[in-house]
Amino acid sequence: MSGTHRKAIGVETIGMTMRFGAFTALDDVSIKVPAGSFHALLGENGAGKSTLVKCMMGFYHPTSGEMLVGGREVAITSPRDASALGLGMVYQHFTLVPSLTGAENLVIAREKVPGVIDWRKERGALAAFISRMPFKLPLDVKVAELAAGEKQKLEIVKQLYLGRHFLVLDEPTSVLTPGEAQEVLGLVRAMTKAGDLTVLMISHKFHEVTAFADDITVLRKGRLTGTGKVSEVPHRQMAAMMIGDQPIAALDSRAEPKPDAEIVLKVSALKAPDRTGLKSIDIAGLDVRSGEIVGIAGISGNGQKEFLEVLAGQRARDQGEVMVRGAAYAATRAEARALNVRLIPEEPLKNACAPRMTVAENIAFRTFDIDGNGKPVSWISAGAIRSFSARLVEQFKVKTASLSSPIASLSGGNVQRAVLARELTGEVDLLIVSNPCFGLDFSAVAEIRARIMRARNAGAAVLLISEDLDELLELSDRILVMSDGALVYETPIGEANVQTIGEHMAGHH
Amino acid sequence: MDATDIGLWGVPLAMLGGAIRVSTPFIFVSLGEAITERSGRINLGLEGTLVFGAMSAYAVAVMTGSPWPGLLAAAVAGLCFGLFHGWICKFPKVNDIAIGIAMMLFGTGLGFFFGKPFIQPSAPDLPAIPFGAWSDIPQVQAALNVNVLFLIGAALAVFLWWAFRNTRVGLIVRVVGDSADAARAMGLNPNTVRLLATGAGGALAGIGGAYLSLYYPGSWTERISSGQGLMAVALVIFARWNPLGCFAAALLFGGAGALGPALQSVGVTQGYYLFYAAPYILTLIIMIATSSPSRTLAGAPGELSITK
Numbered sequence: 158m159s160g161t162h163r164k165a166i167g168v169e170t171i172g173m174t175m176r177f178g179a180f181t182a183l184d185d186v187s188i189k190v191p192a193g194s195f196h197a198l199l200g201e202n203g204a205g206k207s208t209l210v211k212c213m214m215g216f217y218h219p220t221s222g223e224m225l226v227g228g229r230e231v232a233i234t235s236p237r238d239a240s241a242l243g244l245g246m247v248y249q250h251f252t253l254v255p256s257l258t259g260a261e262n263l264v265i266a267r268e269k270v271p272g273v274i275d276w277r278k279e280r281g282a283l284a285a286f287i288s289r290m291p292f293k294l295p296l297d298v299k300v301a302e303l304a305a306g307e308k309q310k311l312e313i314v315k316q317l318y319l320g321r322h323f324l325v326l327d328e329p330t331s332v333l334t335p336g337e338a339q340e341v342l343g344l345v346r347a348m349t350k351a352g353d354l355t356v357l358m359i360s361h362k363f364h365e366v367t368a369f370a371d372d373i374t375v376l377r378k379g380r381l382t383g384t385g386k387v388s389e390v391p392h393r394q395m396a397a398m399m400i401g402d403q404p405i406a407a408l409d410s411r412a413e414p415k416p417d418a419e420i421v422l423k424v425s426a427l428k429a430p431d432r433t434g435l436k437s438i439d440i441a442g443l444d445v446r447s448g449e450i451v452g453i454a455g456i457s458g459n460g461q462k463e464f465l466e467v468l469a470g471q472r473a474r475d476q477g478e479v480m481v482r483g484a485a486y487a488a489t490r491a492e493a494r495a496l497n498v499r500l501i502p503e504e505p506l507k508n509a510c511a512p513r514m515t516v517a518e519n520i521a522f523r524t525f526d527i528d529g530n531g532k533p534v535s536w537i538s539a540g541a542i543r544s545f546s547a548r549l550v551e552q553f554k555v556k557t558a559s560l561s562s563p564i565a566s567l568s569g570g571n572v573q574r575a576v577l578a579r580e581l582t583g584e585v586d587l588l589i590v591s592n593p594c595f596g597l598d599f600s601a602v603a604e605i606r607a608r609i610m611r612a613r614n615a616g617a618a619v620l621l622i623s624e625d626l627d628e629l630l631e632l633s634d635r636i637l638v639m640s641d642g643a644l645v646y647e648t649p650i651g652e653a654n655v656q657t658i659g660e661h662m663a664g665h666h
Numbered sequence: 667m668d669a670t671d672i673g674l675w676g677v678p679l680a681m682l683g684g685a686i687r688v689s690t691p692f693i694f695v696s697l698g699e700a701i702t703e704r705s706g707r708i709n710l711g712l713e714g715t716l717v718f719g720a721m722s723a724y725a726v727a728v729m730t731g732s733p734w735p736g737l738l739a740a741a742v743a744g745l746c747f748g749l750f751h752g753w754i755c756k757f758p759k760v761n762d763i764a765i766g767i768a769m770m771l772f773g774t775g776l777g778f779f780f781g782k783p784f785i786q787p788s789a790p791d792l793p794a795i796p797f798g799a800w801s802d803i804p805q806v807q808a809a810l811n812v813n814v815l816f817l818i819g820a821a822l823a824v825f826l827w828w829a830f831r832n833t834r835v836g837l838i839v840r841v842v843g844d845s846a847d848a849a850r851a852m853g854l855n856p857n858t859v860r861l862l863a864t865g866a867g868g869a870l871a872g873i874g875g876a877y878l879s880l881y882y883p884g885s886w887t888e889r890i891s892s893g894q895g896l897m898a899v900a901l902v903i904f905a906r907w908n909p910l911g912c913f914a915a916a917l918l919f920g921g922a923g924a925l926g927p928a929l930q931s932v933g934v935t936q937g938y939y940l941f942y943a944a945p946y947i948l949t950l951i952i953m954i955a956t957s958s959p960s961r962t963l964a965g966a967p968g969e970l971s972i973t974k
Contacts, residue, residue, distance in 0.1 A: 236851075236853070237853060248851075250847075252845070252847055252848045252851045253845075253848065254840065254841045254844045254845045254848045255844055255845065255968060256840065256844045256965070256967070256968070257837070257840060257841065257844070261831075261837055264837070265834070265837040265838065265841055265852070266852055270834045270837070271834065272833060272834050272835070273832060273833050273834075274832050274833065274834065274837070276832065
């Protein structure tokens, strides 16, 4: 209370409760974020983190509960009220307008914009504003052309430009490289220390929370399950507060890799256009052997998606070869079946399912038209589809109301379990996986990773494309880095170093 | 095909004049469509707006004896059509393309219905400025006889190009067209912005229609538009949603449209009908050349239903 010149705002909620009909999303949650502090909000998907934050920002009207801003009770009934009080939010998905430049984005976001914009004057004012910020940003470039880290910085700068001094950051580093994450959070941390800013960060990365936050609050199923100083709560306890006492699948121990195992997937001199058509991806060579997981790291948008699409047969290639067990592979259904190639693309509901078809039908996509001996059938048996799917649903613990529910009605984790059930049943020689755990909760993540490891130990060659470096470090035998459409770096897991990998991801080599 | 052998300089000159003459409706419709599409919506109904605009301009000009009230009537009619399209599209799960096709048929049908009594009488023309008066050659004079609406269209293209970057309204339209979420986060209502943008686009298309009936070809018939409103939509994509590009593309389309009459005027008697089809063939070629199965369209507004 001594620093009268301080701009940071302290915010408190008292007994926040939010009910949607009979469902209580938030149950009597009180948190206290003092001015100039860096507070972390932890919790699983659906724990009520975003409900709490949306109540604070005026998007929802809480059923009961109060808000204190700067120690005074306030009524926030709309996002406009929140911004008038200096509260701002940076969303997980960028809300910048991609085709506008940084400067245009900042100016148009203001409350009052003149009818005709005098760009010379505005540029001068923006330059003066940016020079007071610890962030250095190009403002005359279209936002679409900025790197993810720069976009994230611009989002934060925008909030500060709009005069907001209490910021909610929603998983701010989920799209950043480790280096970018360190930089952005470091700068934000410095601003909170200087008393310019108060931060409430939603996160699930313990190491970030430990490195940057002062205090934590943990939510589970809408209730506050723990709070305290970061320095006093060990990671294990944080995890326990988050997930309660549900069992977590343990990862199988890694079977010894055989360096001379058969090469299952061989990609050579592959070239294909990327989705803009302006650049191309260029994979000089990649081998994946039986019984190993090869991880491909990279920031989204560096060609991993296109590479996966080529391997999945969704994108034409200009040149190059893809061989599976020595046979040319063009991802036709017949080839995939003959060579036991299985695919788990990212966003499985969108890319691996027919959302409105039933769970049973989706699970049977690979097998509905063949009989027990692998011969094509002329009459498809609904009974066989059901009994096959019932067995897999049981085995992979897919939680579904019934086999004939549309698969779109399942939760993300259960859709992924159903897809895994389909792809991992039968013999698997090559498994291609992309971001398998994106947006899933702890127990689903642990189980899915365990299944992938089990497939590897059973002798499958696994190509794992992921934006989550922690996931790659946990599962891979070798890690390759993809940057600007090419594989630029390779390291065996024993020598993998997050710093080096991050530098290659950012293209600094 | 023999035109090049004859090598008459009259062909390029007639094409220049034709380009200026034929392109004007393209300019107005494509600028209008550019505004609408920049706000994130497609209005395919502009073909109908064009026809109805042509009819209402002609009818009002006949009744008042002056082309200007006709022009105003066409703009107002276009505005109403645009607002109607925008209003229907604000309802959830309504597809703007389907509504556009319905509006196209509605506009042409309504135009024919009300236009029947005006096929016979003749209306006063919109004025043109004789920039070719310095020359004795009648072809030069004909080619450089430029209608005021062409000049207004050219100025409008430059103005829109400037306004999209330098005015609040321009930026708001771009924000809404590129990211409705970002617009909502700023407290803008995308539906309102799109309603007004579609209305403005309709008004411009109506003016394009007035040009058709009041200057070139200069009479009201039921075949007056022959798909120009639809071609203008293709043209906006070709122009990458840039108003200056729209202007240039409209000239190109106009030049292609003038190819047939130009060849005919220098005495080519065989096969010139094929060249009458030049704008349609050009539309097809452009659509094929600018689309690709493996990449997304550069510069497309992110909220457009065809690029989403």
